[in-house]
Amino acid sequence: MINFTVGPVQSSEVVKTVGALDVPYFRTPEFSELMLDNERRIKELAKADNSSRVVFITGSGTASMEAAVMNIFTKNDKVLVINGGSFGQRFVDICNIHEIPCDVLKLNVGQALTSDMLDVYNNKGYAGLLVNIHETSTGVHYDGKLLSDFCKKNNMLYIVDAISSFIADELNVKELGIDVMITGSQKALACPPGISLILMSSKVVEIIQNNNVKSLYFDLKDALKNAERGQTPFTPAVGTLIQINERLKEIDSKGGLEKEQEYIASLAKNFREGIKDLPLDICSESLSNAVTPVATRNCSAYDLFMILKDEYGIWICPNGGALKDKVFRVGHIGNLSMEDNKCLIDALHDLFDRGILK
């Protein structure tokens, strides 16, 4: 199978080699060192200030989204959520569950965010902005600079879910004044799923230290305290954390962030050009390098997903809900080659020749 989904994605040999080993015991100086190295390397990739901190949560990206929101905001805050799809809606749900008042800037499927839309929300006393910088469900990549300016002007915390965008798209945490950046192990980090991480500015760390969160597992105060010595409060997904370390070293040794980002962008460009002659429409006004969302015209997107899986040995990424039959997504992250791209482009052309893609 070739995997063009948005996670789990294909891993490099070095990551899979670790997966084949026994998982070591972790309450050791050796594992602590590895974790401190993970923190240092993540901060470097995110271009974050040295005073920022990183904690690793054993859980899906959603676990870190919820942990961040419930540790930082309270009933006395008001936040603004950019909601352009199911992950924006997830932030809204989290706010509602934890009774954090929120206003919602709702976008249509595929719609880019503009400065006009944001202007309406100036001077409303928001404590923070919650945004999925790449709304993975629709493949819309928001303008990080636009949101940064808005947050600075309104003195708001800038909370960024970059789960599927980290590494794939340019993101300068320090320059943009991002206070929280969240990502997961199974996106461009190209490791198995099971770990998500939260990078926090010193400002946010201080807020967390002064809040009381009603959770043991998501108590970031405890996680921060343990992370000082490279440990976690509870047994983490040790194997995946070691794989992340190997992967971070690999990115470094292969030329660093820029090289990796260029490669992902070139895969995306190659795919987008390769399907131009097919009855398919790229349906995002602002694309991320990580994903291409593709609308079908006269056939079911979900049927294409199933046929590609069963007849061609290829996974593309189906959509759920109202978009199930209308849109599929193609990921450009993970260990993919130009030849893999060619297989998918050829398969789509074959489906066109067979009258299935129409």
Add this chain to the structure above:
Amino acid sequence: MINFTVGPVQSSEVVKTVGALDVPYFRTPEFSELMLDNERRIKELAKADNSSRVVFITGSGTASMEAAVMNIFTKNDKVLVINGGSFGQRFVDICNIHEIPCDVLKLNVGQALTSDMLDVYNNKGYAGLLVNIHETSTGVHYDGKLLSDFCKKNNMLYIVDAISSFIADELNVKELGIDVMITGSQKALACPPGISLILMSSKVVEIIQNNNVKSLYFDLKDALKNAERGQTPFTPAVGTLIQINERLKEIDSKGGLEKEQEYIASLAKNFREGIKDLPLDICSESLSNAVTPVATRNCSAYDLFMILKDEYGIWICPNGGALKDKVFRVGHIGNLSMEDNKCLIDALHDLFDRGILK
């Protein structure tokens, strides 16, 4: 390194082979089937009623402990916690955080639970009992039948953290009337850490359906709904779930639960006999097959841990807190052989000969 800790433990070849592979996409009928098979096999191993349900949480065992408590009990309930060590204390902490009134039956380190101790707590209107059936921190295995009788008599829910005991010790969920059983991937399931699971009686499922939990990630209603079709609300640790499936099939093909349990018990017995002539004291009044807690007399238990790691290539399991220098633990779960046991027993004798173990 030979790993005698209580998790992560050593995995079998079949589990490590899966770890070496790319993690597949999971919103597919194929993965759903695997998950339904996991549920069926866990229920079988636990000897649970067919009407019970299993959900898999991407997170540490603590994640499932907290999820279970917060989904089942409310401020209007009162529970009894058996607290014999740091995992008992964890249940107390969870109750306190979620404002669930609790009484605590506190035990000394290594102390077994007796019927006299429990008698004091009859007819107090408890909604449930929370117990770590094997208090992993001290190696005390409580009497499941005693607690079962107590719960039945007092019409209480019987909530069992069996994280380190599942498979290693006898546990008949149906016979004992256990309402919730929790375990983790990295104990006798001998897979990498990252997944914990909650098995629930139909009675508990109904309670959860009627409660409103203030959590998105730990909303068991949502997990139960998704699990009906073999899925999870959020991207799970797919690789580990596939490893669990392979491991469950392996246990089955090698003679089933009884065979596996017998083997773990024989490893424990062999180790306990092998250290009889050393100045070490097994310090639990009621042992689990999973672990042997060992008290040192005139040397630091933590020093032994460090020397065995650095000079012998062996991990034993250190204790934290007040027991750090007094007690170490030796696990008998995971892919361990009698030869591995011999290595550890020989190493301990060598430490004795060197005058370090005294």
